[in-house]
Amino acid sequence: MRTDDLIHFCPPARLIMGAGARAQLPSLVSYLGFRHGLLVTDPFFSTRTPWVREYVDEAAREGVETFVFDGGVADPTTTLCDDATVQIHAALGGRVPDHVIALGGGSNIDLAKALCLTLREGRPVREFVGTSAAQRPLPLIALPTTAGTGSEATPGAILVDPSNATKVAVMDNALRPQIALIDPEFTYTCPPNVTADAGIDALTHAIESYLTTDSSVYDRAEHPDPGYSGRSSITMTFARESIQLCARYLKRCYDDGTDTEARAGMCQASVYAALSYGSAGLNAVHGIAYAVAGLTHRSHGTTNAVMLPYVLGALTGTRRTELVELARIFGIEADDDRAAIEALCRRVRTLIASVGIPTDLRALGVPRSALPALTQDALAVTRLAKAFPVPNVAAAYADVVQRAFDGQIGKTPVRVHATSA
Known part of the structure; x- marks a missing residue:
């Protein structure tokens, strides 16, 4: 026991873990009242695994519409985030999704966290670097496919600023996922x-x-x-x-x-x-x-x-x-x-x-x-x-x-x- 601790502990709102746990997600998303989602991933998961299509189809049966953005890359940049914001806004006709799902490693989760901020008003992500998020980000659901980064339980998003090749952080406890779902079967492809x-x-x-x-x-x-x-x-x-x-x-x-x-x-x-x-x-x-x-x-x-x-x-x-x-x-x-x-x-x-x-x-x-x-x-x-x-x-x-x-x-x-x- 450490009696002098000054504890400020912020875990994800919901932590779900177990082999095959991803099957629970569509009904949970619907139960929580979400109806229009964005799934952020990369081409590997959208084209070479069944997971994206399985989720989108099952979520639709639960009354949840999901738009897929599969432009994620390793070490996402601020430019990628801003371009994705414009592209997603255009694809959705200006409608803002009511939740964001990240499927992938830490890079995809970081990009999704940043988009949770930029998609509300279309502001560039640099406006959120080095400061508190200030505005309410969209609710995030994180589905990690690697066992290591821990982005599904942390308050920050790390992006690369291509103007000087340095990493910048957007940091706020509100960026911690509302749902962190850890399915070990996602890591079998690693x-x-x-x-x-x-x-x-x-x-x-x-x-x-x-x-x-x-x-x-x-x-x-x-x-x-x-x-x-x-x-x-x-x-x-x-x-x-x-x-x-x-x-x-x-x-x-x-x-x-x-x-x-x-x-x-x-x-x-x-x-x-x-x-x-x-x-x-x-x-x-x-x-x-x-x-x-x-x-x-x-x-x-x-x-x-x-x-x-x-x-x-x-x-x-x-x-x-x-x-x-x-x-x-x-x-x-x-x-x-x-x-x-x-x-x-x-x-x-x-x-x-x-x-x-x-x-x-x-x-x-x-x-x-x-x-x-x-x-x-x-x-x-x-x-x-x-x-x-x-x-x-x-x-x-x-x-x-x-x-x-x-x-x-x-x-x-x-x-x-x-x-x-």
Whole structure:
């Protein structure tokens, strides 16, 4: 029990999970009074799976009309969102749908979240970047097809601004889905590389939120309805369960995509991680990974994976007890805490390598000369940097980046006495 917690916890309004659960959706949508919907997906799901047509036909039998937009892409841009807004308005004759359904990975769900805002008045999505949503978004129903991003339980939509190739966020608790429906059968189509990327993303979400800044001291900027508010006993409970599931099922899922028990386990791991980080927030792994992705254009899961073991090592001085707990989850028993933590870092790195993901920055093609600029770019993501629970964030970031380049685990973290960044 953490009696000093200041809890602000915002899960989806409805969470439905189980193999075949998608069959429940048409009748539920009708029961809730929706009649004119938009389904956001991509060409793979609209043309190569039966799921879109099955839903549209069954929803029609329930009295719900559904327009399908299948222009989703990986890393959707603000331009795509604005173009889709115009296209959908034209196709619907100016009528605004009364709900939006997202079918796909995190990219499709992010696009759908943004459209929940832009479709009301046709305003460009840039007007919502960096601010509260302000106006009421359309109700969102999220059907994730990967086990990793957790977008079905989080308050933000991430888009790429093509004018400068940076990622921008639209953030508001009102963007959390009204219904998050997790059907493990959706993930059966995921190839091994997608399974690995998504699975490591889920593990990263769970570990980062388990170790992040406490809710009692988290900087909420006096926001009355913060999207992220630090770790608490609630978020840590979900994170711990997610980590246990990832330790048990991630490699199994990667090795055999037909292992339905492992697929279900990783779907649960992804949701539990999202319920944790969706309120607690993240920190250095994602902060540095964003900078690595900008330099290498590698996937989100891969860039997270490369940084994760080295960030863990940097927390030895401030999260020793929790790191030893994580070591036990991974089956590591050691009398000495430092030995247990070092073994944990190595075990996580071994897991990453076992699912075909590089384990150091050199393997991603990052030159040594790029490290200072990479570190500064990572520190510029201030909402993540300031949540990293170490005495000196700037020095810790520089040390982590250097270790990740050298592939160096186990050395004593750099001790610095300057104020944190």
